[in-house]
Amino acid sequence: MSPMNRHNRSGSAGVVNFRRAQNTAAREAAQRLARVMAHQHADDESSEDDDTALPPPIELSTPRRANRSPSPAIGRYLAEQSSVRPTSTGRPVMMVKSTPLIPPIKPTPKPVVTSLPSDSPIVGRRDKRMSFDLGNLSMRESGPPRSSSTLQDEIDVLQEENENILQKLRHVEERCEEAEARAKQLEKQVASLGDGASLEARLLSQKEAALQRREATAANGSKDEEIAALQMEAKSARDKAASVVEHLLEAESEIKTLRKVAQKMILNQEEMEEVILKRCWLARYWKLCVQHGIHSDIADAKNEYWSSLAPLPLEVVLSTGQKARAGSLSEKHVHEDNDNLTFGVDLDGEENIESMLLVEKGLRELVLLKVEEAVLLSMAKHRCSNIKGTMLSPEGSNPTEAFELSQEECEDVQFKQAWLKYIWRRVNNHGLEEDIADDRLQFWIEQSSHSPNSQDVIEVERGMLELKKLGIESQLWEACRRAANEDLSNPGSSTSST
Structure with missing residues (x-):
């Protein structure tokens, strides 16, 4: 198995572990939400005894999400989410879309919050307190609505946080899918490259073997070839020299003939x-x-x-x-x-x-x-x-x-x-x-x-x-x-x- 294949498989296992951690974090968030709700009920009951000492509110409180700071539970949850998110060790983040291995987590429906019945013990106690302090009537009457609205606001905040977390999970899942898809593509490319590299390696080895054979042949027959080449050159030189000598003799003979002819003409x-x-x-x-x-x-x-x-x-x-x-x-x-x-x-x-x-x-x-x-x-x-008229010659003369x-x-x-x-x-x-x-x-x-x-x-x-x-x-x-x-x-x- 090649190192690239091992790396790709380890990346797929990391994606599965990351999804498991996300699912566990979602379940823990739901459990904390339930505990917060139960703890909120207990706080409401303990705070009813202290309502008499508080000054009566002038008006009923209305939910204002924009002016309310998030609860400490939300801060702890976000810190835990950031610590739970795994980091991939030994593998770079590959933006390759992959097919999801597990189905994404579906958002849980918002819990239906029902108003407390009027005949609850808390309301009975509040009615008894109203008989002792008429000045705090408005406060007592508005006490249950304020606690329910606060709880409702916190529930809404938690639900919004849960939705944000789910959106982040979906986004992370999409990125994981893309990473898996890219990993598969890279695996295919690596496989094809490995085949091509192996083919090139075979071709190179064949070429090296051929070159070695040629070098061996050249080393064995180079001397014979050089000797044969030198012999051919020497033979060619001798032939040229003989041809030159022959032409020289012919030229000398022609010169002698011409000289004889010229001498005859002179x-x-x-x-x-x-x-x-x-x-x-x-x-x-x-x-x-x-x-x-x-x-x-x-x-x-x-x-x-x-x-x-x-x-x-x-x-x-x-x-x-x-x-x-x-x-x-x-x-x-x-x-x-x-x-x-x-x-x-x-x-x-x-x-x-x-x-x-x-x-x-x-x-x-x-x-x-x-x-x-x-x-x-x-x-x-x-x-x-x-x-004419000259004398004849004497007798006996010629x-x-x-x-x-x-x-x-x-x-x-x-x-x-x-x-x-x-x-x-x-x-x-x-x-x-x-x-x-x-x-x-x-x-x-x-x-x-x-x-x-x-x-x-x-x-x-x-x-x-x-x-x-x-x-x-x-x-x-x-x-x-x-x-x-x-x-x-x-x-x-x-x-x-x-």
Whole structure:
């Protein structure tokens, strides 16, 4: 049994005891009322003997409840009622309406007070006294009515007190009923709360058990899970590292490929020198076309374009031939001599292969239009017109030696001799045509040591034709590309050599 249930039952027992005490107090009040009434009769009889000594009243007394003080019995009764009222120990007053356990006390009917008969002994004695004292007649005649009215007043006061007590009892009973009703409601609430608390306690115990199981499982398997997680992270990191390395290798391969392609698109120093000399070739022959009126429709534009790229074509080619004669066309001297070779020509943007392609296109156009043949024919005609009327050569001499070359023809022979020396020096440096390269180089060096003549014109034309037959320029291009690829694949060696 819960403490709340025990408390509620003790409260119900206190209510029953309180009702019993109220009933006992009511019965005691009724008994005291009867004793007061009996005692009042005795007081009336004893007071009749003393009525003669009292002065006669002027008028009859009438009941005045408002001016009369309550009797001592009423005071004692109220004190007893206040002491009899029980106090609830250990239980607070609960204003809960409860069902009454015992029926309430019904108010007792007021006792009917009858007037005393006129033939009572008291009245007989009063009649006898009237014969002795006529002055007190009014007092004697009014004596019995005064005692009955006083008694009636006290009875009325007691009845009123009794009614007040009964009203208080009814009020207390109602409060007790309300307290019992509230106690029952509280019992129901406590019972429901107890059920809910027990359910919550069970749920909490289940949750605690589940948490304990989880903690035990986590304590047992936490290390394995951590190890597995670390292994997964390590594997993921290794996979990422492998992927990064793979991407890095792919990027390096792409960079190498792009570098090779870019290197192929960029001309080295030797190729740039070749481009400059071929531009000088194109600028010279288009200038001669303008001078001799060959292809006049396009000669001016071509001359202007190529002359802008090679403003001093003859001087550049002759200087290159002189270097080839001195043997300074080795690879280690190409970069040093390149500045002197350009003669102030700006080479920015000329290192790409586009420059070589434009030069080759211009040379093919020159061949298709047969510009060189037309220039040679025009110069020959001009020379023939100048030697009209000259004497024939002596007997036994070569007719070709019978005339001297013009200044323009001499410059053309020297230009081609310098070109041939430059080409055969490069062939000798790259190890191409080893059986004839050195002989051809020495031959053209000797040819350039004396002044040009008509025989030199024939020799330079034979030398230019030999270059075309052997494909010397194509061989030189391939050799330069191979050297560039080797430098790209071995950047350390090229750096150390420089």
